[in-house]
Amino acid sequence: MTQAPPTEPVVRLANVGKTFSRGDQVVTTALEAIDLDIARGEFISLIGPSGCGKSTLLRIVGDLIEPSSGDVTVNGKPARRARMDRDYGMVFQAPVLFDWRTVEDNVKLPLEILGKDAATRDRRAKEMLELVELGDFLKHHPYQLSGGMQQRVAIARALAFEPSILLMDEPFGALDEMTRERMNGEVLRIWEQTGTTILFVTHSIPEAVFLSSRVVVMSARPGRITKVVDVDLPRPRNEDTRESRRYFELVTEVREALRRGGGLDDAAELEAAASEERTIAEGAVG
Amino acid sequence: MATAAGVADPGAVPSVRAEPRPASRGRRALRWVLVLAAIVVIWEGLKFLGGTPWRAPLAVAGSGSPVLWNPPFRWPFVNDLNLPHVWNILLTFGQPFQRGADQTVGQYLLGAALYTWREAVLGFILGSVIGLVLATIFVHARILERALVPYVVASQTIPIIALAPMITYAFGGNIASVVVIATYLTFFPVTIAMIRGLRSLDPRALELTRSYAASRWQVYRKLRLPASLPYLFTALKIAATASIVGAIVGESPGGIAEGLGRVILTFNQYYITGPEKLWAAIIASGLLGVAFYLIVRGIEVAVLRGRPGAADG
């Protein structure tokens, strides 16, 4: 797992665009002219209306979808190389755990694929599960756990092989508000302990502001970066942060940027939601 | 993930099957043609390489007709008795089914197939009605369900069709016996499928109707029945084939002279002199099964127009 020299951004997106076409005809322009630099150890949130392409952008960074234009550089390498070198871990909205494996074995999965020896696998799995505070549930099966706990296992698994970057696609979208706030605290704790760079997709404004160093606000389709909001809240952040005045100011700033990026009517919203599904599907299959 | 009532779960990750989109009607027909063509090519290919010498179509063995092709190898299994030429089989449809008869094999088989089909359809309809009634009772009376469903299920592990000869002999080998067999084979899948189908309602949809103080009968008619239709049709397609199989098997031991079961046995007796006829009978049975299946499928498409149907089993 190679590291780029400290002054270089960990992720550099230069004029990245993504269009979906059938034959010669361009059907959808999902992303347009995305320029973004992410420094090492940053926590970046991507936020935008449904269908704005944020999940697509995340997958482009992770080399699960190919960009139609522009360059993606991760750790000084092209995205494909970074994926082959296993530079990043991914957490999806659904935990995507395997029922036939215990919690411990689920976390060991990437380590098996990487060919690590049994002792290393054991050690890393236990470490990671301790990190997410599920050390007592090693031998359980995923279906015996709650949704929040399953997501924590998914995070432990994503961190198992110490990636330099963590990609998270609305990981707490399926959880209720209180669990979600608790998980936010968990993610920050893990982030501070491991120093991983995190790219976090969400459509919750409070979540984005609470977690991030910077919030990248995207417009409605075709997705462009409307604004990058610097979140200068002090760390470590906690429940008090959520009640501070600066927090509300930043939330308002993000909200206004979102509104500027494009109000949606019903028809557009339907179309956008449908195309986001198609995007992910085609990206997953192709 | 969509529930059976068709209400999408808003929290779900969009579930997309990594399967190619279903082919159009034309492409599917083409696929069938290709499959059949491949079978014929392999069949005749084997005979080309290792069969008995090729003669003119429908030439009687030993009649001295000229040899058209002598295969390089001789594989005993690939002889004309086991694997008659495809064209001979097809031409047999036009031959008289018995020496001196005025009906061709094709006409004879068609009559037999229709006869078998009528028996099967009667049993099919009867079995479906019984299955529907039973399922309705079971869904509304749990204690009956717990008492009787294990037997309904256990009957699946019993070789039902083993009863066929006995029933035929007992009923004196008339059409009633075959209808009984077909009914028996139909009611089981229909009962089980309808129980699942009538119960398949999203509990939230049920709660909604209770808030309207709808009666049980209304719930049944307006919600459960429509929700159960996809399941019903899956079962009906299985039952269609099962009733045909039951009819054929039921006919064979007994005295029913006009059905396909009897014809298969007869042509089997004369196999040595003309294996093509047995093959013709088998093809006729296959076509009958497929035709019935397609009819049920057609009704399904018409009834379930626009709805996501149950997956093709």
Place this chain on the structure above:
Amino acid sequence: MSAGAGSLATSRPLRPGGTGRARAVRRSAGDYLPPIAVFVLAVVVFEYVLGALGIRSFLIPKPSQIIGALQDNWSSGRFSLFPAAIATLQEALLGLLIGTAAGVLVAFATARWASARSFLLPVAVAANAVPIIAFAPLLNNWFGLLNPVSKALMAAVLVFFPVMANVTRGLVQVEPAALELMRSYAASEWTIVRKVRVPNALPYFFTALKVVTTFSLIGAIVAEYFGGSNTSLGRRIVESASAFKYEITWGAIALAAVTGIVFYLVVVAIERLVIPWAAALRGDS
């Protein structure tokens, strides 16, 4: 928030003793009582009530008569049942083995090559609609009337299609998110098969297996109807029925039924051993 066709974990609150579905697996006595009551009732009715009411049921002899016939004809006599059952069971087992092995192999090929899939799928669908049993006389002619292989092959054909269809589905219908995950690990196609597709397919395999054990037995018995060795359950059924000795016929059928049930239960037991997690998840009987 439900999972897809495969077995990916769903979000469910933690409850003591597992999920609600797991609870259903541990059945209470109250669940067993009604069916047992019905069985006892049926035996009593047939044994005593019908006789007492003077109804002579020609078709369905009294249970005691059936048991008597089983005892009398167990290993001796013109309709000896036990050797016949063994012979038929052997045919069914052979057919099960051949059909399952072929089904799994073809399923792997179909899952791997989409072209094979589009070729074989219409055949599999048609096989559902065609009365395959019509091939029985042909198999007798090919392999010999008295040869058990001809019956075993009939069973094998009936077993092959459900196994192939189900295993293919299990190998192919993996949640796209799981495939994305594996791609993010840059896992090879073979690794994905080993670590994801095969475990995903196991429940489908056992679902098919539970169904085809019956098919193999039925296939063997019905193939025997069209001709075969006298020492087979199928021939015993046909011959005792044509001789109007219905107690023996029912005895043979009961024997076949018990064999089928035992067969099925063995598969269920194996399933519990191999994939304990699937039973807990489904909570089926």
